[in-house]
Amino acid sequence: MIHVMGAGAYGTALAVSLAQNGPVTLWLRDKVQAKEIQETRENRKRLPGVRLPDNLTVTSAMPAPKDGELTLLAVPTQKLRGFLESHVAQLGRGPLIACCKGMELGTGLSPTKVISALRPQGISAILTGPSFAADVARGLPTALTFACADAESGTGIQAQLTTPNIRVYRTTDVIGAEFGGALKNVMAIGCGAVIGAGLGESARSALMTRGFAEIVRVATTHGAQRDTLSGLSGFGDLVLTCTSEQSRNYMYGQSIGRGDVFDETVTVEGAATARAMTQLAQDQGLDLPVTTAVCGLVQGKLKVRDAMDMLLSRPLKEE
Ligand SMILES: NC(=O)C1=CN([C@@H]2O[C@H](COP(=O)(O)OP(=O)(O)OC[C@H]3O[C@@H](n4cnc5c(N)ncnc54)[C@H](O)[C@@H]3O)[C@@H](O)[C@H]2O)C=CC1
Numbered sequence: 320m321i322h323v324m325g326a327g328a329y330g331t332a333l334a335v336s337l338a339q340n341g342p343v344t345l346w347l348r349d350k351v352q353a354k355e356i357q358e359t360r361e362n363r364k365r366l367p368g369v370r371l372p373d374n375l376t377v378t379s380a381m382p383a384p385k386d387g388e389l390t391l392l393a394v395p396t397q398k399l400r401g402f403l404e405s406h407v408a409q410l411g412r413g414p415l416i417a418c419c420k421g422m423e424l425g426t427g428l429s430p431t432k433v434i435s436a437l438r439p440q441g442i443s444a445i446l447t448g449p450s451f452a453a454d455v456a457r458g459l460p461t462a463l464t465f466a467c468a469d470a471e472s473g474t475g476i477q478a479q480l481t482t483p484n485i486r487v488y489r490t491t492d493v494i495g496a497e498f499g500g501a502l503k504n505v506m507a508i509g510c511g512a513v514i515g516a517g518l519g520e521s522a523r524s525a526l527m528t529r530g531f532a533e534i535v536r537v538a539t540t541h542g543a544q545r546d547t548l549s550g551l552s553g554f555g556d557l558v559l560t561c562t563s564e565q566s567r568n569y570m571y572g573q574s575i576g577r578g579d580v581f582d583e584t585v586t587v588e589g590a591a592t593a594r595a596m597t598q599l600a601q602d603q604g605l606d607l608p609v610t611t612a613v614c615g616l617v618q619g620k621l622k623v624r625d626a627m628d629m630l631l632s633r634p635l636k637e638e
């Protein structure tokens with residue numbers, strides 16, 4: 320049995336795909352909604368048009384995972400601490416696998432660090448990489464990174480997370496996987512803003528590339544390996560998110576660029592992460608020009624043109 324916590328778009332999609340291997344429980348906090356999804360076999364709110372397989376059970380009763388059973392945490396990064404504070408005692412001693420991308424506002428902590436802070440014993444790991452929920456749920460091919468500091472346990476979990484349409488690669492570089500996944504969303508907001516403001520695709524390419532250099536710089540400063548950042552969870556997800564209109568971060572950026580209002584209920588991880596990383600950069604004396612510019616955009620303190628001018632007028636240097 321695999322347990323998935325959070326029936327948002329991604330939690331539901333992962334549950335659907337994993338159910339190809341065996342029984343899965345999908346937990347959500349709202350009793351009425353859980354009953355409706357379990358009965359209609361569809362998560363109309365978050366993942367419309369996808370029929371849930373028979374061996375996927377949707378419930379609002381918190382399951383009690385047995386030792387060794389995997390629990391996937393698919394709530395947004397900024398909600399992870401609150402979720403764990405309420406439920407960590409019930410989750411047992413099995414591996415807890417974050418399926419979210421971001422850094423926590425206020426602490427600058429990554430998802431696995433938040434998990435370890437609330438449950439110091441046991442494995443905390445992360446599943447990340449380029450994949451839209453709708454693609455995963457429809458059985459389209461995807462490749463993800465599973466990062467677990469313990470190589471032996473990681474190998475076993477990698478096999479359990481692999482499904483007919485999700486090919487899972489393994490790494491022990493948790494820091495690299497988490498920084499790549501968190502910061503690609505920040506860059507996607509910036510790229511969306513560039514396109515929304517009509518600055519052109521050449522400008523977007525410049526921003527993506529310099530954004531990637533920034534991700535590598537900050538992540539390696541924190542101990543990440545370059546290879547991880549060039550892989551699925553870094554470069555791979557950056558490309559997907561900065562170029563696809565399926566991405567909420569990218570579309571949020573576009574709305575900033577156009578000066579439109581964006582639906583505040585939509586999950587946009589990069590907005591809080593830009594603020595968390597800008598704070599971290601200030602505390603640690605790091606230079607993160609793109610992230611800082613995106614932070615200015617999401618806080619409404621900068622216009623896209625001014626942000627671009629700021630980046631373009633920095634001192635000239637070697638690439
Ligand atoms: N949607 C996608 O295509 C992908 C999403 N992700 C990541 O997955 C994570 C979740 O995103 P989505 O599922 O798309 O978001 P979503 O907005 O579709 O759903 C979030 C869910 O979390 C639940 N939730 C919020 N706070 C909670 C709490 N304290 N306790 C229990 N449940 C809580 C909400 O009720 C909602 O159902 C994010 O970090 C995102 O970056 C990763 C890859 C793809």
Ligand SMILES: O=C(CO)COP(=O)(O)O
Nearest residue numbers: 448449450451566567568
């Ligand atoms: O992380 C994602 C794709 O890998 C989903 O991106 P958005 O959260 O921007 O929709």
